[in-house]
Amino acid sequence: xxxxxxLRSFRRYSTYRAATGARVFTNTVFGFILSYTYLALWQVxxxxxxxxxxxxxxxxxxxxxxxxxxxxxxxxxxxxxxTRIANGDVAxxxxxxxxxxxxxxxxxxxxxxxxxxxxxxxxxxxxxxxxHLRLPQGTAAATVxxxxxxxxxxxxxxxxxxxxxxxxxxxxxxxxxxxxxxxxYYLVSCFFxxxxxxxxxxxxLLEAVARALPFVAVFQVPADVFLQRxxxxxxxxxxxxxxxxxxxxxGLGRLVQSRAVLKVVVQGG
Amino acid sequence: xxxxLHALRCxxxxxxxxxxxxxxxxxxxxxxxxxxxxxxxxxFVIIIVMFLHTHALGGWxxxxxxxxxxxxxxxxxxxxxxxGSLDQLGVRVRxxxxxxxxxxxxxxxxxxxxDRFALRRIGRVAQSGAVLVWSLVQLDLAWTPLKALVxxxxxxxxxxxxxxxxxxGSAFHFFMADAAEVQNSFTYGGATxxxxxxxxxxxxxxxxxxxxxxxxxxxWLPALYLLGRNDPLGLPSWFRFASPVAALLCVAAAxxxxxxxxxxYRSTGS
Amino acid sequence: MNxxxxxxxxxxxxxxxxxxxxxxxxxxxxxxxxxxxxxxxRRGEMVGYIGPNxxxxxxxxxxxxxxxLPSTGRLRVAGADPVRDRVRxxxxxxxxxxxxxxxxxxxxxxxxxxxxxRIYRIPDATYTRNLDRCVELxxxxxxxxxxxxxxxxxxxxxxxxxxxxxxxxEVLYLDEPTIGLDVVSKRRVREFLARVNADLGTTVLxxxxxxxxxxxxxSRVMVIDHGRVVYDGGLDGLHEQGRSERTLVVELExxxxxxxxxxxxxxxxxxxxxxxxxxxxASAAPLVAELAARYELRDLSVRxxxxxxxxxxxxxxxxxxxxxVPSH
Numbered sequence: 054x055x056x057x058x059x060l061r062s063f064r065r066y067s068t069y070r071a072a073t074g075a076r077v078f079t080n081t082v083f084g085f086i087l088s089y090t091y092l093a094l095w096q097v098x099x100x101x102x103x104x105x106x107x108x109x110x111x112x113x114x115x116x117x118x119x120x121x122x123x124x125x126x127x128x129x130x131x132x133x134x135x136t137r138i139a140n141g142d143v144a145x146x147x148x149x150x151x152x153x154x155x156x157x158x159x160x161x162x163x164x165x166x167x168x169x170x171x172x173x174x175x176x177x178x179x180x181x182x183x184x185h186l187r188l189p190q191g192t193a194a195a196t197v198x199x200x201x202x203x204x205x206x207x208x209x210x211x212x213x214x215x216x217x218x219x220x221x222x223x224x225x226x227x228x229x230x231x232x233x234x235x236x237x238y239y240l241v242s243c244f245f246x247x248x249x250x251x252x253x254x255x256x257x258l259l260e261a262v263a264r265a266l267p268f269v270a271v272f273q274v275p276a277d278v279f280l281q282r283x284x285x286x287x288x289x290x291x292x293x294x295x296x297x298x299x300x301x302x303x304g305l306g307r308l309v310q311s312r313a314v315l316k317v318v319v320q321g322g
Numbered sequence: 323x324x325x326x327l328h329a330l331r332c333x334x335x336x337x338x339x340x341x342x343x344x345x346x347x348x349x350x351x352x353x354x355x356x357x358x359x360x361x362x363x364x365x366f367v368i369i370i371v372m373f374l375h376t377h378a379l380g381g382w383x384x385x386x387x388x389x390x391x392x393x394x395x396x397x398x399x400x401x402x403x404x405x406g407s408l409d410q411l412g413v414r415v416r417x418x419x420x421x422x423x424x425x426x427x428x429x430x431x432x433x434x435x436x437d438r439f440a441l442r443r444i445g446r447v448a449q450s451g452a453v454l455v456w457s458l459v460q461l462d463l464a465w466t467p468l469k470a471l472v473x474x475x476x477x478x479x480x481x482x483x484x485x486x487x488x489x490x491g492s493a494f495h496f497f498m499a500d501a502a503e504v505q506n507s508f509t510y511g512g513a514t515x516x517x518x519x520x521x522x523x524x525x526x527x528x529x530x531x532x533x534x535x536x537x538x539x540x541x542w543l544p545a546l547y548l549l550g551r552n553d554p555l556g557l558p559s560w561f562r563f564a565s566p567v568a569a570l571l572c573v574a575a576a577x578x579x580x581x582x583x584x585x586x587y588r589s590t591g592s
Numbered sequence: 593m594n595x596x597x598x599x600x601x602x603x604x605x606x607x608x609x610x611x612x613x614x615x616x617x618x619x620x621x622x623x624x625x626x627x628x629x630x631x632x633x634r635r636g637e638m639v640g641y642i643g644p645n646x647x648x649x650x651x652x653x654x655x656x657x658x659x660x661l662p663s664t665g666r667l668r669v670a671g672a673d674p675v676r677d678r679v680r681x682x683x684x685x686x687x688x689x690x691x692x693x694x695x696x697x698x699x700x701x702x703x704x705x706x707x708x709x710r711i712y713r714i715p716d717a718t719y720t721r722n723l724d725r726c727v728e729l730x731x732x733x734x735x736x737x738x739x740x741x742x743x744x745x746x747x748x749x750x751x752x753x754x755x756x757x758x759x760x761x762e763v764l765y766l767d768e769p770t771i772g773l774d775v776v777s778k779r780r781v782r783e784f785l786a787r788v789n790a791d792l793g794t795t796v797l798x799x800x801x802x803x804x805x806x807x808x809x810x811s812r813v814m815v816i817d818h819g820r821v822v823y824d825g826g827l828d829g830l831h832e833q834g835r836s837e838r839t840l841v842v843e844l845e846x847x848x849x850x851x852x853x854x855x856x857x858x859x860x861x862x863x864x865x866x867x868x869x870x871x872x873x874a875s876a877a878p879l880v881a882e883l884a885a886r887y888e889l890r891d892l893s894v895r896x897x898x899x900x901x902x903x904x905x906x907x908x909x910x911x912x913x914x915x916x917v918p919s920h
Binding site for chain 2: 658659660678680683685687689692707713
Binding site: 079094239256 | 354372502527
C-alpha cells in the first residue's frame with residue numbers, strides 16, 4: 054500500500070511542471086552565484102577545508118541539486134500535513150488504519166523521487182557544462198562502490214530530513230502560527246548541514262557544534278561520500294551516524310505523534 | 323493625480339490593517355520577525371566565515387564587501403517590504419480571486435501590493451542596515467556633498483530597481499501562474515549576487531547586470547565611486563552616477579509589463 | 593425610472609483553449625463562451641439570469657463588471673464602457689461572487705467594511721447609515737469582529753452582500769448568491785435583496801441555479817444557453833416558450849383503456865388512474881366538462897408544470913440543431 058502511495062505522490066509532483074521548471078531555474082542561478090564566490094575563495098586558499106577547487110565546485114552543484122530533493126529549506130510533502138493539521142483535516146487521517154509516520158514518509162519519498170529526476174539532474178548537468186566538476190574516481194570497483202554508497206547515503210539523508218520535518222510539522226498541533234519555527238528551522242538546517250559552506254571551513258567551535266547536530270547527516274555526509282572523502286571504514290562510520298540519527302529522530306517523531314493523537318482525541322483538535 | 327493619491331491612500335490603509343492584524347499575535351509576530359532577521363543575517367555569517375580564511379575576496383576587503391552586503395540587503399529589504407506581497411499573485415490567479423480585486427475602484431497594483439503586508443520583513447531591513455552602518459564606520463569614507471548625494475541616490479534607486487523587478491516579475495503571474503519562483507532568481511538571487519564584489523564574476527555576467535536586468539546600478543556601480551575602486555568592465559565613469567536614470571527606466575518598464583499583464587488577464591480571464 | 597441602465601448589443605466572447613493532446617502536443621481550440629448577446633436592463637429592474645453550467649453566465653457578469661473585455665459587440669453600463677471606465681463604474685456598482693469572497697480573508701469582517709469605506713470614498717453619514725441597515729437586516733452584529741475565514745458560508749455570503757452595498761451602488765451583480773446556503777440563510781438573503789431593490793431602487797442582475805430565487809425575486813428572467821439568450825420575459829411566458837404542459841390526473845370509476853379526449857393525450861395509466869397532458873396555455877375547464885360527459889369520474893386534479901421541467905425542456909430544445917431558415 055505504501056508503495057502505491059509513494060507512486061501516486063510521484064505522479065502528483067510530476068504534474069507541477071511550471072513550478073518545477075521555475076525551481077530548477079532558481080537553483081541553477083544560485084549555483085552560479087555560489088560557484089563564483091567559491092572560485093574567489095579557493096583562488097586564495099586552494100585546499101580550503103580539505104577540498105580542491107574542482108571538489109568544492111562539485112560540492113556547490115550537488116547542493117543546488119539536492120536542495121529540493123532533501124528538502125533542506127522547505128517542508129517537502131510535509132507542507133500538506135502541516136496544512137491538514139492547521140485546518141483540522143488531520144482528525145480524519147487519524148481514524149484511518151494506517152501508520153501516519155509511514156504514510157507521510159511514502160508521500161515524501163514519492164516527492165523526493167520525482168525531484169531527484171528533475172531538480173537534481175538539471176542543475177548538476179548545467180554546472181557540469183560550465184565548470185570542471187569531479188566525478189567518483191579510481192578503479193572500476195571503487196567507482197561503483199562510491200556510487201552505491203552515495204545512493205545509500207542519500208536514502209538515509211532523506212530519512213533523517215524527513216524525521217526532522219515531520220517533527221516540525223507536528224508542532225502545528227501546539228502552535229498557532231508555524232512560520233517562525235519553520236524559518237528558524239530552514240536557517241539552522243541550511244547552515245549546519247553545510248549547504249552554504251562545508252562545515253570543515255567553519256571555525257573549530259562552530260564545526261564541533263555542527264558535527265554534534267543531525268543536519269550534517271542530511272547534506273554534508275552524502276556529498277562527502279560522493280566526493281570520496283572517506284575511506285571504506287570512514288564511509289561505513291558516516292553511514293552509521295546517519296542510521297543513528299534516523300533511528301533517534303524517527304523514534305522521537307513517534308513519541309510526539311502519539312502525544313498529538315492523544316491531544317486530538319481528548320480535546321477534539 | 324487625484325487617482326494616484328487615492329490609490330496610495332488605500333494602499334496605506336490596507337498596510338495599516340495588516341500590521342494591526344499581525345500585532346494581534348505578538349509572540350508569533352516577534353518570532354517570525356527574528357526568524358527573518360536571522361535568515362538574512364545567515365548570508366553575512368557566511369561572508370564572515372569566508373573572511374576567516376582570507377583578507378580579500380576578489381580584491382575587496384571585508385568592510386567593502388560588507389558595504390555591498392548592506393546596500394544590497396537594505397534596498398531589497400525595503401522593496402520586499404513595500405511590494406513583496408505581489409508574489410502571491412500567482413496563487414490568486416489560480417484560485418480566481420483576482421476578479422474581486424478588479425471590481426474595486428482602485429488600481430489592482432495598490433490593492434495587491436498591500437495585501438498581506440508583512441511587517442516582519444523589516445527584519446532584513448534592520449539587519450542589513452546594521453551591517454551597512456558597521457561598514458561605513460570601518461571604511462571611514464572621506465564624505466563630500468557629492469558622495470552623500472550618491473549614497474542617498476543609491477538607496478533610493480536600489481529600492482526602486484528591486485521594486486520594479488518585483489512588480490515586473492509579478493506581472494508574469496498573469497501569464498504563467500505556476501512559474502512564480504523564477505522571479506526569486508532576480509530578486510533574492512540578484513541581491514545575493516550583489517553582496518559580493520563584481521570582480522569575482524565572469525565579465526559576461528557583470529555585463530548582463532549592466533545592460534540586461536540592470537542590477538549593477540543598485541550598488542555595484544555607485545559603490546565603485548564611493549569606495550574609489552576600478553571598474554572591472556572599464557565603463558565610462560558616468561555609469562557610476564546613472565543609477566537614478568536606470569531606476570526610472572526600470573519603473574517605466576515594470577509599469578508597462580504590469581499593464582500588459584492586467585490587459586492579458588482582461589482578455590483571457592485565466 | 594424607465595431609463596436603460598445596461599445595454600448589450602451583439603456581444604461575443606471567445607477564448608483560445610490549449611489542450612494537452614499527448615505528451616508534448618497541444619491543440620488550440622476556440623471556445624465561444626458568449627456568442628452574440630443582446631439585451632437591455634432598465635434602471636430599478638430585478639432580472640434573473642439563468643442557464644446551465646458553461647452557458648456563459650459568469651462570462652457575461654465579468655464583461656459587465658469590466659473584468660473581461662468582450663471580443664466583439666457593444667456593451668454599456670450607465671452609458672459607459674465597463675472596461676475603459678472601469679474605475680469610475682466600479683464606484684457605481686456592487687458585485688457579489690457566490691463562489692469566492694470579496695472580503696479580506698484573514699481579517700475581521702469589520703475591517704473589510706472599513707476598507708470599503710476608504711476604497712469607495714463613502715461619506716461618513718452614508719457609511720454609517722448603510723452599515724447599520726445591513727447589520728440589522730442581515731443580522732451581522734455578532735459577526736463583525738470575527739475573521740472572515742471563520743465564518744460559515746451563509747454568514748460569509750451575508751457579509752459579502754453587505755460589503756457590496758455600503759457605497760449604495762446603482763447596480764448590483766450577484767453571481768450565484770445562494771449557492772451552497774442552507775434554507776434559512778437563503779430566505780434571509782432573498783428577503784434582504786427584495787428590500788434593497790424596493791427601498792433603494794437598486795438594479796439587480798442575478799445569476800443562479802436556484803429557480804426559487806427567480807420565482808421569489810424577479811419579475812423578469814433571461815435564459816441563456818450556448819452563449820445566447822434563448823428566452824427573455826416574465827416567468828409566466830416561460831411556460832409558453834418552453835411549450836410546457838399541464839397535467840390532468842383523473843381517477844376513473846373502473847379500470848379502462850386510455851381515454852379518448854380531443855386536445856389532450858394520455859401519458860400514463862396506472863389502474864383506475866390516468867394522467868392526461870394538455871398545453872399549459874389551454875384552459876382546463878372545457879376538457880374537464882368533456883371528460884365528465886364521456887366517463888364516470890371519481891376524482892380529478894390539475895398539476896401545474898414544474899419550472900425546473902420547463903427550463904430543462906428549454907435547454908433540450910436549444911441542444912437540438914435549429915433547422916436552417918433562410919433569413920431573407
